[in-house]
Amino acid sequence: MSESSSPIFTWERRVEFSETDAAGIAHFSSFFLYMEQAEHALFRHCGWTIFPFRSEGASSESAAVSWPRVHCSCDFKSPAFFEDQLSVDLSIERLGNTSITYRHLIRRDGTILAIGRVTTVCSRIDPQTHQMTACPIPERIRDRFQAEHP
Amino acid sequence: MSESSSPIFTWERRVEFSETDAAGIAHFSSFFLYMEQAEHALFRHCGWTIFPFRSEGASSESAAVSWPRVHCSCDFKSPAFFEDQLSVDLSIERLGNTSITYRHLIRRDGTILAIGRVTTVCSRIDPQTHQMTACPIPERIRDRFQAEHP
Amino acid sequence: MSESSSPIFTWERRVEFSETDAAGIAHFSSFFLYMEQAEHALFRHCGWTIFPFRSEGASSESAAVSWPRVHCSCDFKSPAFFEDQLSVDLSIERLGNTSITYRHLIRRDGTILAIGRVTTVCSRIDPQTHQMTACPIPERIRDRFQAEHP
Amino acid sequence: MSESSSPIFTWERRVEFSETDAAGIAHFSSFFLYMEQAEHALFRHCGWTIFPFRSEGASSESAAVSWPRVHCSCDFKSPAFFEDQLSVDLSIERLGNTSITYRHLIRRDGTILAIGRVTTVCSRIDPQTHQMTACPIPERIRDRFQAEHP
Numbered sequence: 358m359s360e361s362s363s364p365i366f367t368w369e370r371r372v373e374f375s376e377t378d379a380a381g382i383a384h385f386s387s388f389f390l391y392m393e394q395a396e397h398a399l400f401r402h403c404g405w406t407i408f409p410f411r412s413e414g415a416s417s418e419s420a421a422v423s424w425p426r427v428h429c430s431c432d433f434k435s436p437a438f439f440e441d442q443l444s445v446d447l448s449i450e451r452l453g454n455t456s457i458t459y460r461h462l463i464r465r466d467g468t469i470l471a472i473g474r475v476t477t478v479c480s481r482i483d484p485q486t487h488q489m490t491a492c493p494i495p496e497r498i499r500d501r502f503q504a505e506h507p
Numbered sequence: 508m509s510e511s512s513s514p515i516f517t518w519e520r521r522v523e524f525s526e527t528d529a530a531g532i533a534h535f536s537s538f539f540l541y542m543e544q545a546e547h548a549l550f551r552h553c554g555w556t557i558f559p560f561r562s563e564g565a566s567s568e569s570a571a572v573s574w575p576r577v578h579c580s581c582d583f584k585s586p587a588f589f590e591d592q593l594s595v596d597l598s599i600e601r602l603g604n605t606s607i608t609y610r611h612l613i614r615r616d617g618t619i620l621a622i623g624r625v626t627t628v629c630s631r632i633d634p635q636t637h638q639m640t641a642c643p644i645p646e647r648i649r650d651r652f653q654a655e656h657p
Numbered sequence: 658m659s660e661s662s663s664p665i666f667t668w669e670r671r672v673e674f675s676e677t678d679a680a681g682i683a684h685f686s687s688f689f690l691y692m693e694q695a696e697h698a699l700f701r702h703c704g705w706t707i708f709p710f711r712s713e714g715a716s717s718e719s720a721a722v723s724w725p726r727v728h729c730s731c732d733f734k735s736p737a738f739f740e741d742q743l744s745v746d747l748s749i750e751r752l753g754n755t756s757i758t759y760r761h762l763i764r765r766d767g768t769i770l771a772i773g774r775v776t777t778v779c780s781r782i783d784p785q786t787h788q789m790t791a792c793p794i795p796e797r798i799r800d801r802f803q804a805e806h807p
Numbered sequence: 808m809s810e811s812s813s814p815i816f817t818w819e820r821r822v823e824f825s826e827t828d829a830a831g832i833a834h835f836s837s838f839f840l841y842m843e844q845a846e847h848a849l850f851r852h853c854g855w856t857i858f859p860f861r862s863e864g865a866s867s868e869s870a871a872v873s874w875p876r877v878h879c880s881c882d883f884k885s886p887a888f889f890e891d892q893l894s895v896d897l898s899i900e901r902l903g904n905t906s907i908t909y910r911h912l913i914r915r916d917g918t919i920l921a922i923g924r925v926t927t928v929c930s931r932i933d934p935q936t937h938q939m940t941a942c943p944i945p946e947r948i949r950d951r952f953q954a955e956h957p
Contacts, residue, residue: 386693590708
């Protein structure tokens with residue numbers, strides 16, 4: 358297990374009109390989408406996918422895992438507006454045996470808008486029953502994330 | 508094949524805050540959600556489900572079908588606001604051999620806000636490949652809808 | 658200030674198809690919508706509205722306030738599926754001078770699916786600048802919530 | 808008035824996980840978001856914004872207009888999956904006096920997934936009453952779009 362919080366990945370995203378609400382700002386739930394999308398972009402950046410169960414015959418990967426969330430939170434500091442260009446700085450706050458806790462710093466240039474946290478559990482999902490069972494994080498993922506968090 | 512447009516089902520729905528946008532009104536895409544939700548409520552009202560492929564081992568129904576959309580449209584007449592109580596009058600405009608065209612009249616009391624149309628095709632979906640193949644509408648559905656549209 | 662956590666309001670809600678994701682379950686962000694919708698339903702139940710700045714010339718209320726979120730979190734225990742009938746038990750965990758912390762227990766019958774928390778700050782919003790300033794919770798709201806949490 | 812349908816702008820967008828549904832594909836309503844986002848990106852590309860009524864004191868533009876939709880439709884040809892890289896080819900099908908009809912061809916490389924149409928009306932919106940009144944399309948917009956559609 359290791360702990361750290363320097364960003365390993367930054368992802369950029371514009372606030373879309375459909376994400377705003379009648380208060381004229383990005384709806385608070387949108388921030389959880391930004392956080393998830395940054396996490397998925399990190400996986401793509403590493404050459405992986407967070408959800409390998411695509412169409413044609415589910416996953417071809419022998420040991421496909423999924424990453425259901427068990428906890429997430431967000432502190433909202435300042436609102437985001439339509440067309441704001443947001444940056445999500447993603448860091449790995451905790452790398453457990455079967456779980457990862459990400460920390461997301463969402464900002465517009467130097468202004469911090471929100472700070473989020475998401476804990477996901479590496480899981481094997483029974484395709485018939487949708488039952489999830491926690492399992493150790495695959496080695497290539499552990500190795501990569503640990504290398505960036507010495 | 509039969510054609511008609513008197514409503515066979517009315518579904519009520521309040522505009523939620525997250526569905527509004529910075530223009531202070533329900534985002535136009537929300538109307539497509541209202542239309543779909545009314546269609547699903549009609550199926551439940553008839554004792555069916557539009558999506559029988561739930562968790563535990565997919566469908567127990569031997570001849571489970573799904574209803575992908577092939578076309579939908581909406582004419583927007585007047586905006587909807589947060590907490591508006593909407594009614595969706597659902598009628599079956601066309602009952603084909605493998606497809607159904609619904610017409611949705613979305614109103615706030617007597618004020619028509621939007622008129623939508625959705626064409627769905629009764630399909631068998633290969634659970635492995637996600638490939639969809641059109642198939643005849645099940646008899647119980649055809650019988651029920653035809654009875655209401657003599 | 659008072660603290661408590663017995664539910665003062667229960668709100669029912671069905672999982673809509675558009676809220677599910679490719680994992681076959683309600684997307685985690687949907688739970689934040691359910692939580693917010695329950696809070697808004699509580700306000701309506703009390704004869705209020707959480708957002709009085711509707712269309713025709715903003716609010717007619719002289720002292721209209723809004724309730725931006727400053728923190729929210731959710732612990733996910735078990736997934737929700739399409740057409741599940743959910744109950745959200747809403748309790749007021751903390752009634753501060755300018756803020757309210759709600760606790761949401763989201764369940765399908767007796768099965769707890771998620772436990773959420775939302776802290777909102779009673780705010781006056783400058784309609785020109787969108788600047789928010791915290792202000793004391795209106796008396797009728799404080800009185801009502803305190804009466805239910807002796 | 809002029810009619811054409813060669814694309815004037817192409818916009819790229821990845822399918823996000825939250826946009827998929829339990830059928831394992833992008834929910835049909837997501838396509839309307841992609842279409843709107845492409846339209847907004849076109850405006851940004853031209854140095855404009857589709858919604859100039861941002862926070863600080865609404866618009867500084869003396870003649871700010873908005874673009875409510877009066878009609879939209881979509882024909883669905885083939886499903887989109889999580890992480891698909893989509894291209895939206897945007898063309899102006901009709902440039903009227905007060906309205907624009909866009910045509911959106913949504914594809915994954917050479918595979919056409921959907922064809923959409925959106926008609927928006929150039930409108931002045933009363934900030935007090937939210938009442939919309941159609942008005943002539945601003946000259947700089949007309950000139951630019953006509954130049955690209957001789």
